[in-house]
Amino acid sequence: MSQSELLTSVQGGLGVITLNRPKAVNALSHNMITLLDDALTEFENNDEVHAVLIRGSGDRGLCSGGDVVTLHKSAAENDLAGAAPFFREEYILNHRIYEYPKPYIAIMNGLVLGGGVGVSVPGSHRVVTDSTKLGMPEVGIGFSPDVGGVYYLANTPGKVGNYMALTGSQASGADAVYAGLADVRVPDERIEALVQRLESITGPDQVDAILAEFNETQKSALEHESTWIDEVFGAETVEDILTGVQTVAAQENEVAQKALKAFQRHSPTALKVSLEAVRRAAELSLAETLVQDLRTTMHAVAGTELAEGIRAQLIDKDRNPQWNPAQLTDVTDEAVQAFFGPVDGIDDLVID
Template structure:
């Protein structure tokens, strides 16, 4: 590939270096080569004194990034030995951690669709911008998978049980709710994005934001906090569903029906992963856990079946195995968290005491 056919385009304008994800027909879905190219660019720019800001955008009109290239994962899980998918995740999760600790402002323009792996390359950044077109989600339970790319870390830190709702149901949210849930920092109308990007070439990030950021439109989740927090605080997925069905609010019942359509195994593994992520504290420790969970998912029938139903055949009629939440045992869930020995992701050592209180996050870095 040459020129504009490259899946990642790199260029600098003034003080800003730009990464453009460039697979618009696939809504810029990430593959392994793209992850490596972004990481190489971050390495070069980290040590380049002429680069003061890094900016991430997506080509086309549909969105920043629809996620990872799950067709590759499907084929590897169905026909291969899982090594290709595991190698992709290893580099992807290392990139997610790097973005969170990047020493220069990392401005992610989360315009349009931002899902799964797209959240991983944007929501860990130090400056996360949403627009009225933003549609953000971690939809993994719908394909028999579990939120990864640091998603359980991000959602575990959302207010109340909003993150549990988003993780289990895969619900899409707009700009206002993304700000409420801590997945974004600033709202900029889409008509102002080009002006913002132009200004980043010449002025510090904070000054550019002062010129173009506006109050976000109100979201939907704040008005639903009462039933979301009370229902999703339950200890088991079955109890969450029971509370939703018994609550009386039509939106709660609709949420229960949405949840029950997801992979029962993935729902239970996701709930366990999210609760454990809250206790783990740092992003790196959570990514280590997510790598174990992702590798385990490769051996489950639901991952292949979920991707088949949603992406390959598109019949939207997955046949989950086991078929109900009640049929998924504690042992079925626990196997997702088994150590991988020498194959661990290894972002943190086995004896680390790193916690959320001692780990620098993108939220605490000063913009320049």
């Protein structure tokens, strides 16, 4: 197995996968997707491996997302054929993790963003910590949440999913457990002890009890804000949601004030597509959501917003994207619905 971007080992009864790009907070390259899939096959076929554990190298987080700097070239050139294989393989991997036959334990410390959500949240056992910052920030680069993220956001309590999708906000470990995006919260200083205990398992049925032993619950700040979030983010349109956020922000609510600033930074098109994606996902399976994701992603690559968002945030870093259209009212429903239709020259995703 490659020693550069992904490491694997068998420790007792545990197959360990380490994402190994610490300088990039383990951002997923195409090569890492392939290696991760190979590792899952290897561990699935190894009878001595009773569970799989995935973690990130370094102390900054599990995974900061996909390698969007590489994606920028495809988006800038509208190169759908060049971009499609990465996303197609990534989404198939996301679904494989969801259906993996052995316990799949994700250590979700630090940053768990975008593609990092895709290799953790679909797993059977999601472990967050006190350093966890989990989010789907795609709307900030003119994109909508992918990797099946909207499936999970659609199934959060109340309208928390709409809030997370439209603001790109990062959930703490306690918030992630409240939102159903994680199962247990373990303090960072106890993670190594947890891993050592998991290495000692002699069967997959022992994982639940070990995680329960290490679990330390904490009140969720997001749950504390849920009353106004459910009311405001349950509005029919993004424009109405924005009006509601402005009203709550004017009452000196710091969470609403941060949400308002996020709205003002984000692509109007991406905001509307993201809300529609979450709403549609409420009626879909994960597999169906991933089919939807490939369509919305390829339409984004074919458009202008994604390339401009990556340029402003990650290439030139001027933090001044020139969105087009620049106003919510100029984004038509027809333009939004087009993101969910077939993409010329790109076959729909097929998940066996």
